[in-house]
Amino acid sequence: MRDTLFISHATPEDNEFTIWIASRLELMGYKIWIDKEGLLGGERFWKEIDGVIRKHSCKILLVYSNNICYENEPGELKTGINKEIELAESIAANERIKDFIIPLHIDNSPYDLFVGSNMLNHIPFNENWATGFEQLLKKLQKDKVPISNRMEESSIAKWFENEYINKNSIIDKTELYYSTWWTFDNMPDEFYIYLFKNKAQAEAIYRTNKIPIGKISNVLTTFESELNTNVERNEELIEITPKERHTISITDLLFGYEKEKFPTHRDSENHFKKLLNQCFFQLMRQSRLYWYELSNKKFAYYYVPNTLQNKRITFEYPFRGKYKKKKTKTLFGKHKSLGNWHYAISSKVSLYPFIGFDLKSHLVFTTNGFQTWDDKKKMHSQRRAKGRRFFNEEWRDMQLAFIQGLKNEDGEIIIEVAKDKLLIFKEWTEMFWADFGYLEPKNKKRQDILNEYYFEEE
Known part of the structure; x- marks a missing residue:
């Protein structure tokens, strides 16, 4: 049964958005697949990726940005993303799946980064993530993507917290804390x-x-x-x-x-x-x-x-x-x-x-x-x-x-x-x-990317 949303993205450049969108879709009841090992800089297991796209995916959500190409050169898709897109296009053609690939456009990149990308229906996230997410949900509902009615916590968010954030753990050191x-x-x-x-x-x-x-x-x-x-x-x-x-x-x-x-x-x-x-x-x-x-x-x-x-x-x-x-x-x-x-x-x-x-x-x-x-x-x-x-x-x-x-x-x-x-x-x-x-991260990777970023006014 095709019941899974497969998220394809550039690692590590677009990890932030990918985990954000994956955790929220999962909280809405959708079944999500992302390359967790790839997020942490590990090896991509192509056999598993091939099986998920070929047998279980109902949509391929492509995190569309300049980062999907080598050195931001249009037409030169990175190897991993290129394999995923080519397989998805082949399956969509053979099984006549409409709108199988949905680009989630998150930056100012042109709409023709690769052959045929300008023919796809892009959902804009480049101005406002919340607005793009709302439009994506309408598309998934229109295409009757399976959804679970049972509310559960996001396993992706929990995994990311345990495997990634918690590695920056509390350590023994004398430190001065400034309050507000x-x-x-x-x-x-x-x-x-x-x-x-x-x-x-x-x-x-x-x-x-x-x-x-x-x-x-x-x-x-x-x-x-x-x-x-x-x-x-x-x-x-x-x-x-x-x-x-x-x-x-x-x-x-x-x-x-x-x-x-x-x-x-x-x-x-x-x-x-x-x-x-x-x-x-x-x-x-x-x-x-x-x-x-x-x-x-x-x-x-x-x-x-x-x-x-x-x-x-x-x-x-x-x-x-x-x-x-x-x-x-x-x-x-x-x-x-x-x-x-x-x-x-x-x-x-x-x-x-x-x-x-x-x-x-x-x-x-x-x-x-x-x-x-x-x-x-x-x-x-x-x-x-x-x-x-x-x-x-x-x-x-x-x-x-x-x-x-x-x-x-x-x-x-x-x-x-x-x-x-x-x-x-x-x-x-x-x-x-x-x-x-604790050690403040020096690579400027956000630790709070699971939360939609709002500056509270209260």
Whole structure:
């Protein structure tokens, strides 16, 4: 019975896409065959390949790219792929199988890489893998390719994890780990919650003061003990007196306290988080960063050409002693012919285990180095295309460089939060020493290729 999807591809150049498509088709219930030994650089067993194509394959899915030819020369198919295609063409002709070979077009290669390839129905994956996968599923359903209704985990994904990924195992080594927690060198001992009669009063005071203030409805939160409550109206100063003013110590905030009336401990947490969000925004604005609104209404902040004197940020890793070596990172630059790419961060306030921010990395794209693209789908597609080249080290270094770029002329990251009160940010995220680690792959082969690549916006 012909019930198997045979995937033919160039090894190792197109392994990434091949495992991605194979694992997803298998999760959908299709029976898949790929050359597992060939994926790992082993010997191709032609007897088995011949038998699968000749007796069991209902479709030959050809991962179509420049890599199927020697040295990217059209017409010179690599030996293994050439054998598979010739056998498939022979079987299709003898048994009159329609659309037996389906090219999955994953790059900008021409449609005539080999004789007859331009006569085949190509499914485009070169713009968006998800869109191509959807079109492929429609074709398989139309041609009534057998499918199992029982949902099971992908054996291909499990095999790849056991045989390939797990070889890069944890080893004994002293290693420094950088977290995404970004905290402070100092923190005021207390903060203040002001309750006003109505929302309009709170809004007027909020706009009068230029320091970071958290605002939720008719409540303002600040590190300022003597908030300016004078508002100019019709060329006169009017004082708006808050109904209530509460002093909350940071110790009570962290360890909790019992109170039934406003502000309860939960109230204090919520309003303090709002205040810290404003402190983060103030720092980004002070540093003249631009921001992009994410789908969850948060902002991702990014550097632009006039933010930095030099788009390259140079820094030294901590704890390197006499082996200190300067690191230089670029946080934005040209992206193909489409515009510019920018590394960006968003933040979420964290109270435990540290008071500070949990940073999240993003990529955004602009038309001219400043204005982000309006096309969300295009933005998403290029995030994946650009992000596929980044590994842990790259993301870590960009995050560290981003923070280093916020320093003032004295090498400090500071904002004013009240009269005679400064909030000083650390120059590094929180770090942890461990007696175990792993070897980062140097051949730039993705370890997460079983997952469709999305940059989360939440």
